[in-house]
Amino acid sequence: MLEPIVRFFSPQPPAVLPYYVAGAVVFSILVVILLINLPSRARKPLIAIVTFLAGLFYATEFFLPFDKATQKNILTDYLVPASKLGSLLGGMTLTLGILSLLRVHGRNIVRLRAGWYNSLALLTAMVAMVVFGLMEKYGTNSTAKKVFNVLFEGMLINMDATMFSLIAFYIVSAAYRAFRIRSIEATILMAAAFLVMLAQVPVGLALTAWIPRDSALASLRLEVIKEWLLTVLNAASLRAIAFGLGVGGLAISLRIWLSLERGAYFEKEI
């Protein structure tokens, strides 16, 4: 039934590929224009229908019994095309995000608002990364490849690491200022934290490494205490939290799937 559609969306020979790409771009633009011009009262039902159908596909595929020989049901073969459609939609949302960034920060620059130079740095970095990224992927210019490497591996990855590393300094400062034994609960928490922290590093483990593993005192070795804390006390409480989250997640998923969710985002006029 869905075979012609699947064939249409399958990889095409290079000779016709440009026509497919052009057609997809034109089609996407038309769809976006159509959606923008839809009256507000028509948008919500449309979103509700699309959301329901998308969720229904995965739910039905999951619950429909499989044929024992092929381990498939009638929808199984369409999982991959569906995943590709999901990726395409993800790509389109990325475009929306870029357009939004350009609009917000472009306005900051044009009107020379406070901190406009930050907006300029953001857009310059974004454009440079896109241009050199595309040249690196599809071009043959070796300089462009080197520039991309400097931008991506030399700058982006290292700046990311630097930003994350700064957290360590704040953690030290915050732990020192905030960790006060003001109650029994805080004392228990600190004792557990110290034991786990000590068992997390070799210098701590070395403190009890002299206790033979097969002796009666083996349960006093730090790694054993840590293992007990994490596998018994910690795991039990995490299971309880995970169970609560799971039930809550199921409820929220159902509400979103059936478009029953209410709140600032879902009731906002779009």
Next chain:
Amino acid sequence: MTGASANLWEKLQAIDRRILYLLLLAVVIAPLFLPIRLPTVTMPSTQRLYDAIESIPPNGFVIISATWSGGTRAENMPQTVAILRHAMQRGLRVAVFSFDVQGSQLSLNIARKLAAEYGYEYGKNWVHWGYRPQIGVVMKSMVRDIPGTFDKDYDGKPTKDMPVMQGIKDIQNVDAIVEIAASGIYADWIGLVVGANPKLKFGFCPTSVMVPETYPYLASGQIVGTMEGMRGAAEYENLLRKPGLASVGMGSISLAHVLIMVLIVIGNIGYFATRTRRSQ
């Protein structure tokens, strides 16, 4: 209690943050230049992951997902190196990919280096499927159709005819998946993929802060073993008898932990002394 001593107790509670930052910087940097020899105790979770990889028959197929970025490189990079090294030491077929665009490039660099070291040929012994967005949809579709889900490698070349992919149709043909991540992505793997193949071994290499939340899944066996942060990577390097980045970093990590504990104790001594003085 004199005014001077009272002042001292209050000062102990309010050490200038710049001094704290300098102390941390010193304890992190010093061991990199003056290495500290510390005993390594292998945790059961690390041993279980190691044993799981050891139990895969030669030429088995392992998927390594490197969902991390530069921010957690200190922990996730040694983990990626260790697990890839182990797979290549054992002569397993390896497929690497990432749900993070940075992780894709970083894992590719690591895999290339190790492949050269172990004489692994691209396309024959290993493949890199590149960056894959949409965690849920990729996982759902790879359960049924791996060549269809990962039809192209990081460079856009078709993977279908690569020798490394021969015989790999769906998740039933995969021996192990190891996720190296700084997020709770293990829950997606367990929910969508792991249950589909009862023989599949799923290992997880989280950052240290994420370790506690993995324990219920370790206990249930849904995660076969973990490499817990940089310490886990150091233990794994020790098991492989190939000390690397993580082993070097253990001195810094140890001293940083000790510093935090000492500072907390100092702060509390000041707090108790001040409180006692006030109650008197």
